[in-house]
Amino acid sequence: MLKVQYDTHKPDKKLNNRLNILASHFRSNFRQTPSFFVRVPGRVNLIGEHIDYCGYSVCPMAIEHDILVAISKSDEDELQLINIDDKYPNYEHKGLRKIKNLRLDENHTGPSWHKYFLCGVKGALEVIPEEHIPKGLLTVVWGNIPPNAGLSSSSALVSAALLATVHICQYKMSKEDMATVSAKAETYIGTQGGGMDQAIAFLGKAGSAKLIKFNPLCAFDVALPKNAVFVIAHSLVDHNKASNSYFNTRVLECRFAAQIIAKKNNIDWCNVPKLIDVQKCLNKTLEEMTAIVMANLKEEHYTLEEICQILETSLDELKVISNVLHYRTQKFKLKQRALHVFQEAARVAMFQEICELEDMDESTQLCQLGNLMTKSHQSLKNLYECSHPRIDTLVTKAIESGAFGARLTGAGWGGFVIAITTAEKVNDFMESLKSAFYYNNEELRNTDFSNTIFKTEPKEGAGIIMSS
Ligand code: ADP
Ligand code: NG1
Ligand code: MG
Numbered sequence: 001m002l003k004v005q006y007d008t009h010k011p012d013k014k015l016n017n018r019l020n021i022l023a024s025h026f027r028s029n030f031r032q033t034p035s036f037f038v039r040v041p042g043r044v045n046l047i048g049e050h051i052d053y054c055g056y057s058v059c060p061m062a063i064e065h066d067i068l069v070a071i072s073k074s075d076e077d078e079l080q081l082i083n084i085d086d087k088y089p090n091y092e093h094k095g096l097r098k099i100k101n102l103r104l105d106e107n108h109t110g111p112s113w114h115k116y117f118l119c120g121v122k123g124a125l126e127v128i129p130e131e132h133i134p135k136g137l138l139t140v141v142w143g144n145i146p147p148n149a150g151l152s153s154s155s156a157l158v159s160a161a162l163l164a165t166v167h168i169c170q171y172k173m174s175k176e177d178m179a180t181v182s183a184k185a186e187t188y189i190g191t192q193g194g195g196m197d198q199a200i201a202f203l204g205k206a207g208s209a210k211l212i213k214f215n216p217l218c219a220f221d222v223a224l225p226k227n228a229v230f231v232i233a234h235s236l237v238d239h240n241k242a243s244n245s246y247f248n249t250r251v252l253e254c255r256f257a258a259q260i261i262a263k264k265n266n267i268d269w270c271n272v273p274k275l276i277d278v279q280k281c282l283n284k285t286l287e288e289m290t291a292i293v294m295a296n297l298k299e300e301h302y303t304l305e306e307i308c309q310i311l312e313t314s315l316d317e318l319k320v321i322s323n324v325l326h327y328r329t330q331k332f333k334l335k336q337r338a339l340h341v342f343q344e345a346a347r348v349a350m351f352q353e354i355c356e357l358e359d360m361d362e363s364t365q366l367c368q369l370g371n372l373m374t375k376s377h378q379s380l381k382n383l384y385e386c387s388h389p390r391i392d393t394l395v396t397k398a399i400e401s402g403a404f405g406a407r408l409t410g411a412g413w414g415g416f417v418i419a420i421t422t423a424e425k426v427n428d429f430m431e432s433l434k435s436a437f438y439y440n441n442e443e444l445r446n447t448d449f450s451n452t453i454f455k456t457e458p459k460e461g462a463g464i465i466m467s468s
Helices: 013-030 097-101 113-127 153-168 175-187 196-203 246-264 275-282 286-296 304-311 315-322 335-356 362-382 389-400 426-439
Strands: 036-047 059-074 078-083 091-094 136-143 209-213 218-222 228-234 405-408 416-422 453-456 463-466
Touching: 013 036, 013 059, 013 078, 013 136, 036 153, 036 196, 036 228, 036 335, 036 362, 036 416, 059 153, 059 196, 059 335, 059 453, 078 113, 091 097, 091 113, 097 113, 113 136, 113 153, 113 175, 136 153, 153 175, 153 196, 175 196, 196 209, 196 218, 218 335, 228 389, 228 426, 246 275, 246 286, 246 304, 246 335, 275 286, 275 335, 286 335, 304 315, 335 362, 362 389, 362 405, 362 416, 389 405, 389 416, 389 426, 416 426, 426 453
Parallel strands: 078 136
Antiparallel strands: 036 059, 036 463, 059 136, 059 209, 078 091, 209 218, 228 416, 228 453, 405 416
């Protein structure tokens, strides 16, 4: 029934069933068939956490779980948005073009789901010429990516809204441009992400993890050891990134760290917003940057006043550059955050190199990849302070259950852990982890395991699926 246009894979039976249900919801709500469907996957990051917004490369892969959107044009000047999952209320916006001028970040308890969709539509309307834009849009959404858990359900939703809008306007954009526009669009929700999630959503490829480089954005295949299997497991602690300032505080801490290091080394700090910029200005290796951090940043917290003094600037000026209005009373840890970033960037490079060592025997390869993942987790826990006690327990139990290594994945403060094991061991590993972590805990014992712990392999990125 369905013909895939851009995807290289055909929808399997499972996806076909979901598309049929989506189409039937569309018909019963709007009394017409959708023009086409969009599928955008979630992702799991193998290594390279909290470094994309500092300019450093990361190593994610797209997963099977996705957001689907069915769409058609409307004769009314509106956006109609239905979600099959009734925990997400339907939404209607009168005046499609007005979405271009909406503010979407004004929320204190966390954004409603429809705002992520609006981010994607707004991003699209900003780049598509007026004459391509239809009067209105009818849309139905259905996703199965566990939300608020580091598998990037938010970016899949923003990117799906963007792709659906771009395609219905018959506007042509490259995947790289689409990823860039989507990354900017998601910042409208209020979080200052670095672009990893949208990049892998569009550039993901079945069978291969990706090394994503920024500025300019490009993606290279990372061939994983043949026998490696990645298992992801939910700590069952949810964390919505846009409902508090933890994430943006880390982005700001990295910026302040870069600017202070620049200032102390007689570089114009105004032009050095990212840690990669200061590394480039100083022309040092990542290893050398560790010594520079130790020499230039102190262990204790910094206040904003102190940061102003060091940079010889005023709070007002810093506010303009760093948008720190909400952070007036906050204290910032800079040394620990910068150390994590430089060392994690080095671990990504080592991870990729190990994957490329064809003459290394596979069990050594797996041990070394696992060690890097576990070191990444320790750094996220101790230096970046974005873990959670339940995630730490899950990582420990994963390693005790036989994984070569494990780490939190995504922004953290809750969400999923990723562990590396082998095809032979994976079933025993998963049973052992279930006993050690979930069955052992009264609160978690009755979990539905289908979306809580599963094997994952690299899947295709975003695509359009035509309805017949
Ligand atoms: P994640 O790590 O999953 O990206 P975020 O905190 O960035 O977590 O954003 C998750 C938010 O995305 C959810 O709180 C919800 O508003 C929205 N979302 C995710 N999946 C869906 C879905 N299937 N339908 C509607 N909204 C969704
Ligand atoms: P999550 O919270 O997993 O969607 C976020 C950022 C990424 C990256 C990771 C941490 C967004 C959309 N995503 O991902 O860019 O910084 O945290 O590595 O802000
Ligand atoms: Mg997200």
